[in-house]
Amino acid sequence: MAVTRARTRRALTLLAVGAAGVVGLAGCTVGGSSANTDSSVLSVAASAAVTTWDPVRSFSTEALYLGNVYEPLLWKNAEGAAEEFTPAIAESWEVSDDGLTWTFDIREGATFHDGEPVDAEAVAASIEAAKDHAGASFIWAPLETIEATDDSTVVMHLAYSAPMDLVAASTYGAWIVSPKALEASAGDEQYFEVGIDAGTGPYTVKSYSPGEKVVLEAYDDHWNEEALPHYDIIDIAITPDAVTAQQMLTAGEVDLATSLPLENIDTVASDLGSEVRTANSPFNFVAFFNTTRPPLDDPKVRQALSYAVPYEDIIEVGGAGYGTQAHGPVPKGIFPYSEDVPQYSQDLDTAKTLLAEAGHADGFTLNLTYASENSAEARFVPLIKDAFAKIGVTVEVRAELFNQQWENAKADPATAQDIFVVYYWPTYSDAGSDNLYSLFHSSEAPFFNLSYWSNAEYDALVDEAGTLTGSDRDAAQAKYEEAMNLLVDQAPGIFLYDAQAVSIVPTGLEVADFNENYPFTTFFAPIRPAN
Amino acid sequence: MLRFLASRLGTAVLVLFVLTLVVFVLSRVIPGDPAVVYAGPKAPPEELARISEKLGFDQPLFVQYFTYLGGLVTGDWGNSLATKQPVLDELATRLPATLELLFAALLIAVVFGIVLGVVAAKRPGKALDGAIRFLAIGGVSMPAFWLGLLLQVLFVGRLGWLPATGQFSTEVEYVSPIAHVTGFPLFDSVITGNWVAYGDGLAHLILPALTLAAYPLGLIARMTRASMLEVLGQDYVFTASAFGLRSGIIRWKLALKNALPPTMTIIGLAAAYTLTGTFFVEVVFNWPGIGQFAVNAMLAVDYPAIMAITLLGAAGYLIANLVVDLIQARLDPRVRLS
Numbered sequence: 001m002a003v004t005r006a007r008t009r010r011a012l013t014l015l016a017v018g019a020a021g022v023v024g025l026a027g028c029t030v031g032g033s034s035a036n037t038d039s040s041v042l043s044v045a046a047s048a049a050v051t052t053w054d055p056v057r058s059f060s061t062e063a064l065y066l067g068n069v070y071e072p073l074l075w076k077n078a079e080g081a082a083e084e085f086t087p088a089i090a091e092s093w094e095v096s097d098d099g100l101t102w103t104f105d106i107r108e109g110a111t112f113h114d115g116e117p118v119d120a121e122a123v124a125a126s127i128e129a130a131k132d133h134a135g136a137s138f139i140w141a142p143l144e145t146i147e148a149t150d151d152s153t154v155v156m157h158l159a160y161s162a163p164m165d166l167v168a169a170s171t172y173g174a175w176i177v178s179p180k181a182l183e184a185s186a187g188d189e190q191y192f193e194v195g196i197d198a199g200t201g202p203y204t205v206k207s208y209s210p211g212e213k214v215v216l217e218a219y220d221d222h223w224n225e226e227a228l229p230h231y232d233i234i235d236i237a238i239t240p241d242a243v244t245a246q247q248m249l250t251a252g253e254v255d256l257a258t259s260l261p262l263e264n265i266d267t268v269a270s271d272l273g274s275e276v277r278t279a280n281s282p283f284n285f286v287a288f289f290n291t292t293r294p295p296l297d298d299p300k301v302r303q304a305l306s307y308a309v310p311y312e313d314i315i316e317v318g319g320a321g322y323g324t325q326a327h328g329p330v331p332k333g334i335f336p337y338s339e340d341v342p343q344y345s346q347d348l349d350t351a352k353t354l355l356a357e358a359g360h361a362d363g364f365t366l367n368l369t370y371a372s373e374n375s376a377e378a379r380f381v382p383l384i385k386d387a388f389a390k391i392g393v394t395v396e397v398r399a400e401l402f403n404q405q406w407e408n409a410k411a412d413p414a415t416a417q418d419i420f421v422v423y424y425w426p427t428y429s430d431a432g433s434d435n436l437y438s439l440f441h442s443s444e445a446p447f448f449n450l451s452y453w454s455n456a457e458y459d460a461l462v463d464e465a466g467t468l469t470g471s472d473r474d475a476a477q478a479k480y481e482e483a484m485n486l487l488v489d490q491a492p493g494i495f496l497y498d499a500q501a502v503s504i505v506p507t508g509l510e511v512a513d514f515n516e517n518y519p520f521t522t523f524f525a526p527i528r529p530a531n
Numbered sequence: 532m533l534r535f536l537a538s539r540l541g542t543a544v545l546v547l548f549v550l551t552l553v554v555f556v557l558s559r560v561i562p563g564d565p566a567v568v569y570a571g572p573k574a575p576p577e578e579l580a581r582i583s584e585k586l587g588f589d590q591p592l593f594v595q596y597f598t599y600l601g602g603l604v605t606g607d608w609g610n611s612l613a614t615k616q617p618v619l620d621e622l623a624t625r626l627p628a629t630l631e632l633l634f635a636a637l638l639i640a641v642v643f644g645i646v647l648g649v650v651a652a653k654r655p656g657k658a659l660d661g662a663i664r665f666l667a668i669g670g671v672s673m674p675a676f677w678l679g680l681l682l683q684v685l686f687v688g689r690l691g692w693l694p695a696t697g698q699f700s701t702e703v704e705y706v707s708p709i710a711h712v713t714g715f716p717l718f719d720s721v722i723t724g725n726w727v728a729y730g731d732g733l734a735h736l737i738l739p740a741l742t743l744a745a746y747p748l749g750l751i752a753r754m755t756r757a758s759m760l761e762v763l764g765q766d767y768v769f770t771a772s773a774f775g776l777r778s779g780i781i782r783w784k785l786a787l788k789n790a791l792p793p794t795m796t797i798i799g800l801a802a803a804y805t806l807t808g809t810f811f812v813e814v815v816f817n818w819p820g821i822g823q824f825a826v827n828a829m830l831a832v833d834y835p836a837i838m839a840i841t842l843l844g845a846a847g848y849l850i851a852n853l854v855v856d857l858i859q860a861r862l863d864p865r866v867r868l869s
């Protein structure tokens with residue numbers, strides 16, 4: 001592994017200091033980690049696997065790395081920030097009154113890691129590639145044409161109004177990629193997979209060992225001098241097991257761990273003398289009812305079951321208390337979330353009354369499936385079973401790998417499960433066009449609508465709201481709220497809880513706040529040693 | 532001898548062939564779309580269809596199987612669905628880490644197992660024998676992942692003597708990077724005189740190797756003890772003793788040689804079993820070997836990777852058995868190779 005001379009010297013100093021630290025600390029504490037010294041290497045344990053390095057096709061957990069290596073036109077700021085967006089590759093942008101024409105001014109002086117300049121042509125080519133074959137290409141569906149009118153101007157013409165600012169800030173399918181790499185990958189689909197990157201971000205991929213390690217190196221020519229990284233090297237051990245990550249963090253082998261077992265968070269934090277930080281996340285738990293057959297085709301039965309669920313206990317057990325009861329399927333902090341959307345709360349008497357009115361006083365039996373790799377679901381599903389038993393409903397529970405659970409659910413609603421527990425998040429920061437549409441808008445073949453629910457009134461509301469989002473967001477919000485009210489009333493699913501993002505910021509580090517718009521990304525550039 | 536080898540190899544190939552068929556069919560009949568593994572959980576239907584077509588998942592099962600077999604014999608074992616890299620490359624980069632761990636564990640198990648077994652057989656029923664038997668039963672019955680966590684809590688958490696996870700410290704990679712000679716990092720650091728890396732690697736190896744050694748060590752100690760007791764009760768031992776041979780010589784030279792064959796069998800079986808033990812140990816210690824790759828492959832239902840690991844594991848098992856048979860024939864002339 002080639003390391004430059006200057007870096008080697010710095011690292012040597014670090015090792016000497018580290019060794020002295022270990023000797024000095026022997027017997028009193030473990031964890032004299034490099035975070036406490038003036039180091040240029042930040043070591044991290046992260047659970048995120050890389051399914052692809054192709055920035056166009058990427059649609060999974062590799063966003064952790066890609067978000068440091070690539071940049072979109074705009075970054076969407078976390079809920080509560082003064083500005084909604086931070087300009088990245090675009091310097092400014094404007095939209096026509098009808099929401100159909102979006103003009104982006106491209107920043108001058110930015111370069112791709114492979115040396116190519118960033119201009120309007122490169123941006124248009126990236127977005128065309130994304131529209132053509134991105135994993136999340138559907139986010140560009142409203143886009144009819146995109147043209148570079150001059151070196152620094154890109155104009156998007158839409159078929160119908162849509163929020164292109166949100167789309168351009170998506171965590172999937174919106175990275176701006178070097179035209180040279182796009183061309184190379186067009187002929188060779190494996191082009192990126194060895195860990196090649198062609199972005200503009202503050203870090204570049206230095207090396208990649210599949211399933212094992214990702215090393216990022218600071219990109220010294222990044223356009224934003226104010227945001228230059230504080231660490232030269234980010235050394236990331238891919239650690240799928242959260243308990244192992246915890247061991248590594250507490251033993252001082254890594255400075256930062258991106259996922260820790262929720263139930264141990266408090267212990268780890270007090271061991272390390274560091275704070276626990278929580279933030280909104282886009283992750284949300286829903287339990288779909290199979291609405292195609294009795295007894296769950298009856299809204300009254302679905303309402304009864306919604307009244308039987310112990311929401312607070314589920315958050316306590318499933319999320320170790322880190323969560324809030326959901327207002328419909330839109331996660332807290334993401335458009336068009338609203339506190340005004342009603343919630344059910346546990347009321348077993350009402351539940352029994354409703355069941356009796358629906359002619360099911362003696363109860364019935366349902367089967368429920370959940371994803372076995374999701375430990376939160378494994379913990380809270382028994383609570384649903386117990387609660388339903390109290391109103392005479394027997395639940396048979398089955399754990400399946402998500403992939404299998406989903407495959408079975410899509411195959412044939414008539415023979416599918418009665419209740420399907422899902423952990424969902426929107427692809428970009430518009431849960432109207434994603435959660436509300438994907439999960440509950442009627443569709444011919446089920447994909448994510450696994451309650452198989454079909455309601456013309458709901459469909460109309462969501463369709464209308466979708467076209468309003470680009471031109472009049474307040475009007476869209478109002479329509480979506482109407483749709484959510486209807487959804488909660490008709491209860492095609494149980495709206496369980498919005499999970500919180502929980503992290504431990506080790507002492508000695510300053511870390512930026514979690515941004516729910518980029519839930520899989522840990523931004524490394526702003527991380528620095530605390531003074 | 533040659534005929535013996537040829538027939539054993541023939542059987543091995545047949546076993547491996549049947550295994551490919553069984554694992555292939557089993558891994559495809561369980562529900563779950565391999566295209567989803569490839570594209571990520573939220574990929575839209577069109578993308579899944581495109582990938583299915585590209586990777587041939589839309590073909591009938593037997594076509595897929597023969598395509599796979601064809602690749603197998605020509606050295607193309609397919610690409611991992613999760614990492615997109617050729618499976619053979621993936622295994623090749625991880626094999627050295629696993630072999631070093633396996634070798635260290637078996638070395639510990641064989642040396643200490645035999646010594647403890649002989650010592651225990653010296654005065655059966657006494658305190659030392661009891662202690663060794665306790666240790667042996669503990670080693671055999673303690674699940675590896677549990678023992679690994681216990682050792683971590685003790686040696687890393689409480690005492691702070693050893694590193695918890697990984698094969699080398701991050702610093703080593705930037706300060707004393709290991710030259711790639713044979714591909715076995717610990718071995719390479721010795722032959723290139725990279726003592727910083729060697730010391731660091733050795734420290735990282737101790738806990739996972741001990742954890743992995745526990746099971747075969749217990750097994751070997753018990754077997755050695757039992758067969759030593761049997762041998763020590765035989766006439767020639769009394770004769771030797773009557774001729775005034777020192778008891779140490781009788782025990783460690785005469786008796787041990789005759790007590791070893793059954794132990795050898797156990798070592799072979801234990802070696803093969805230990806291979807699966809690496810699955811747990813590598814996950815607990817974040818060891819960058821095949822075991823961890825295997826666990827991830829199974830969780831992700833990564834077919835090509837699962838197939839390759841199964842074949843490799845089976846081949847390892849067959850080879851271990853063959854080697855044991857050969858050694859046994861050497862140690863005990865009564866065993867014929869036929």
